[in-house]
Amino acid sequence: MSEKVDIDDLERMEALSRTLEPGPADRERMVALVAGYAESFLKELDQAPGFVLSDAPGAPLLDSPITEDGIDLGSALQLIGDNVDRPGINTASGKMLGFIPGGGLFHSALGDFLAAVSNRYSGHFFGGPGAVRMENMLVSWMANIIGYLESAGGTLLSGGSLAHLTAIVCARDSCGIQGEEVARSVVYITEHAHHSVSKALHIAGLSECVVRHVPVDGRFRMEAHSLAETVKGDKKRGLRPWLVVGSAGTTNTGSVDPLPEIGEISEQHGLWFHVDGAYGAFFILTPEGKGILEGMARSDSIIMDPHKTLFLPHGTGAVLLKDWKQLHKSFRWQSYVVQDVPERADELSPMDMSPELTRHFRGLRMWLPLKVLGVAPFRAALSEKINLARYFHEQIQKIDGFEVGPAPDLSIVIFRFIPPQGSPDAFNQRLLEAILEDGRIFVSSTRVDGNFVLRLAVGSFRTHLNDIDETLEVLEQLSGRMVG
Numbered sequence: 175m176s177e178k179v180d181i182d183d184l185e186r187m188e189a190l191s192r193t194l195e196p197g198p199a200d201r202e203r204m205v206a207l208v209a210g211y212a213e214s215f216l217k218e219l220d221q222a223p224g225f226v227l228s229d230a231p232g233a234p235l236l237d238s239p240i241t242e243d244g245i246d247l248g249s250a251l252q253l254i255g256d257n258v259d260r261p262g263i264n265t266a267s268g269k270m271l272g273f274i275p276g277g278g279l280f281h282s283a284l285g286d287f288l289a290a291v292s293n294r295y296s297g298h299f300f301g302g303p304g305a306v307r308m309e310n311m312l313v314s315w316m317a318n319i320i321g322y323l324e325s326a327g328g329t330l331l332s333g334g335s336l337a338h339l340t341a342i343v344c345a346r347d348s349c350g351i352q353g354e355e356v357a358r359s360v361v362y363i364t365e366h367a368h369h370s371v372s373k374a375l376h377i378a379g380l381s382e383c384v385v386r387h388v389p390v391d392g393r394f395r396m397e398a399h400s401l402a403e404t405v406k407g408d409k410k411r412g413l414r415p416w417l418v419v420g421s422a423g424t425t426n427t428g429s430v431d432p433l434p435e436i437g438e439i440s441e442q443h444g445l446w447f448h449v450d451g452a453y454g455a456f457f458i459l460t461p462e463g464k465g466i467l468e469g470m471a472r473s474d475s476i477i478m479d480p481h482k483t484l485f486l487p488h489g490t491g492a493v494l495l496k497d498w499k500q501l502h503k504s505f506r507w508q509s510y511v512v513q514d515v516p517e518r519a520d521e522l523s524p525m526d527m528s529p530e531l532t533r534h535f536r537g538l539r540m541w542l543p544l545k546v547l548g549v550a551p552f553r554a555a556l557s558e559k560i561n562l563a564r565y566f567h568e569q570i571q572k573i574d575g576f577e578v579g580p581a582p583d584l585s586i587v588i589f590r591f592i593p594p595q596g597s598p599d600a601f602n603q604r605l606l607e608a609i610l611e612d613g614r615i616f617v618s619s620t621r622v623d624g625n626f627v628l629r630l631a632v633g634s635f636r637t638h639l640n641d642i643d644e645t646l647e648v649l650e651q652l653s654g655r656m657v658g
């Protein structure tokens with residue numbers, strides 16, 4: 175027997191639970207506080223460092239634990255300002271030139287705000303027809319710029335890693351790679367492929383696949399003829415060549431693999447051709463990128479990250495399949511919980527196309543900037559990034575002691591300082607430490623051909639000529655100081 179509900183208790187609960195919903199005056203005050211905070215953050219961004227080194231970064235957050243009673247919004251903003259938005263890499267800054275920057279469009283912040291307020295469901299068309307149409311429209315737009323046809327489909331995910339996983343699961347299922355097949359199935363990548371590819375293979379239960387590292391040329395691009403030879407050799411050995419991953423811009427050096435040739439070889443040998451365009455694919459919007467990224471449309475699947483080169487805030491990647499039905503094959507599931515959702519709808523539902531069910535309504539943070547600003551400023555910004563990288567590549571060579579890698583395919587430059595004596599690796603590691611301590615700009619490092627090299631990635635919509643000039647100045651100053 176259940177206990178009788180006490181109405182007084184209910185009223186007490188209601189009184190407290192109603193504080194979850196601020197009234198109009200409170201809302202206005204809160205929005206003003208947050209907008210004020212955002213405004214001062216953005217106003218100071220120009221002067222703000224690219225990196226802040228600190229002892230125990232963010233630790234005071236832990237001195238303010240989650241408790242039964244709350245604190246006022248002003249104090250919460252103070253905690254965020256001191257402990258979250260200060261230490262570490264300033265990813266919103268135009269002086270962030272390490273890893274892969276993007277920036278974080280303000281229009282997207284507004285889109286997120288609206289998506290959170292309305293809390294529209296974007297998992298299926300039945301629940302949120304407008305939200306789903308909006309996302310599918312963005313997917314079609316991306317498919318179109320890649321050069322995929324009508325039969326293509328895809329979905330927005332949290333980032334490139336989940337997009338890789340989704341595509342690789344499709345490739346696995348479509349090619350029937352399971353059981354004993356796994357250990358004789360061969361994957362072809364280069365040493366410059368992003369580690370999220372092997373991570374996705376692992377998660378998809380494919381760790382036992384044979385992985386071949388196809389050699390690269392002097393510009394870190396996959397050697398197509400080596401790919402063809404390796405595939406033929408593997409076939410002779412009784413193995414099953416299955417998947418080739420071509421990079422439309424590697425994270426390491428920005429190099430673009432010969433996609434048309436890889437497409438040709440894939441077709442000849444029945445390989446699944448997957449393109450990693452997480453960083454590079456959006457450069458197809460530029461005249462500079464068009465030629466170099468040719469061949470993306472020959473792939474069976476591709477990923478691209480709007481939170482990188484479409485400048486969205488972190489949390490948006492995309493996967494596209496040349497044939498959307500392959501997504502349904504892997505990810506469409508039946509359940510009583512969704513029995514009210516009609517089988518057939520005007521639009522494909524995101525829940526049938528990825529591991530997700532309930533999910534962030536990511537479409538709005540992408541749609542709002544594209545609609546309000548139009549595509550033209552994005553094209554210009556991406557061309558600007560490519561040309562800034564070329565400019566840096568030219569100018570850094572004029573500073574005594576610096577040597578550069580190949581001219582950039584897209585917007586990443588590798589370089590290092592060759593000291594008059596001693597180990598270049600140790601010197602460049604110390605130079606990087608000095609850059610971080612200095613903090614004006616942020617760059618990162620990688621290893622290429624066994625050498626420790628510095629790496630400049632131009633990717634934020636906020637990075638302009640003055641930021642690159644300042645970077646050159648910092649590098650000249652700090653390296654000069656080190657050689658004394």
Ligand SMILES: *Cc1c(COP(=O)(O)O)cnc(C)c1O
Pocket residue numbers: 274332333334335336368370423424425450451452453454479491
């Ligand atoms: C960033 C990146 C990834 C991984 O994407 P996330 O969005 O960080 O998960 C994959 N491939 C390349 C080339 C990347 O630059």
